[in-house]
Amino acid sequence: MSEAAARKPRPRNAAATKALLLEAATAEFAEYGFAGARIDRIAERAGANKRLLYVYFGDKNQLFDAVVQEQTEAVLEAAPMDEGDLRAFAIARFDYMLANPDARRLAAWRAFEQTKPSDAERGAFRARIEAVEKAQRAGRIRTDIPAADLFAFVLRMTESWLSAPPALLAAGGGDPLSAKRIQQHRAALEAAVRSLVEQP
Amino acid sequence: MSEAAARKPRPRNAAATKALLLEAATAEFAEYGFAGARIDRIAERAGANKRLLYVYFGDKNQLFDAVVQEQTEAVLEAAPMDEGDLRAFAIARFDYMLANPDARRLAAWRAFEQTKPSDAERGAFRARIEAVEKAQRAGRIRTDIPAADLFAFVLRMTESWLSAPPALLAAGGGDPLSAKRIQQHRAALEAAVRSLVEQP
DNA sequence: CATGCTTGTAACTGTTCAGTTAGATACAGC
């Protein structure tokens, strides 16, 4: 019993433990991707026992799905697109990605891992494309490029700097991620999207 | 000896075997990423013995470096940028990525991987940025967006459709990767880059 | 204060993996 007394079991709180595990998993998957992520490391990050991970989430795949779903919803909510305003959408998405590096990296990983998209995610994209189409019909933005293509361009442009190849960032002078440089790029993004979407 | 006769050892050709292994490794890393790639599967793909992989390339990390370096050089060569012509660059890069899915996936991987970029790669990016700056000074393209930012936008736009989130491609109607749709997007890319780079 | 369900832990298991060992076969120079 001398040993047992030395242990310090964590206070019992299922919801809090589950949230800690999800948070730890988010960081782990963002850092290493799905294949590179380690279950033991996630449990350690969360300060929880590995077993609980299986109790709460099933297996590694389901845990990854849970992380992806939460992050996807957060990004979609953070960057809405009212009235097909691609410029506002781009800036909102850029700001969110700037504030949430894990979300940025998970988005990149997900593009790579090619998992089947959920109906909800597909629906969210469809709604955005339709909003762009509506703006086209209203004559607010150019019509010579299909709405889906226009949206795809803008989507990628929001990540152009923050997820640029390291070699590209290193090629320029100065610190590419200083607050000042980031603000400069943010202004560039706004100007670029404006030029891209306006009637030619 | 009865068994030995049944085996069919491959003809001896070090250079050919090495090339086969590199090709197989490229496909494997493109498909699964670094952590997901399997050494045994690479050897099997190449129809060569695993041991040779260690003889020719060292270990998994060095093999990955060899693949990345080869692919990086190929992409840089396929999409040059003469006179800071971003439009021609974008189309050339798009066409190359269209014809080389492995290169596309490896580029996506490299974009967010944290490894230190090589001097050669950094130099290649620097040369491209300088070409854009030169075009700016010559008054051929807009100057209100820094050359590096402009280049980063165009770089990403070349991958917007081919590496779009699956949910986005699935949201549109029809087959997003049919030859006809691809050509439509190619034209959209050309128009988009033109609008983006011209003097506002 | 007993019973049963929830939350937690440590130690274990079977498998898969990168990397190694020991040795066989082709081929070039003598």
Add this chain to the structure above:
DNA sequence: GCTGTATCTAACTGAACAGTTACAAGCATG
């Protein structure tokens, strides 16, 4: 043909990994 070196192979090894087992302790309800 004999010998040494380069090329190739199958079988092995130790570590790492996802997932499991067996059990302990808290906590609510009678």
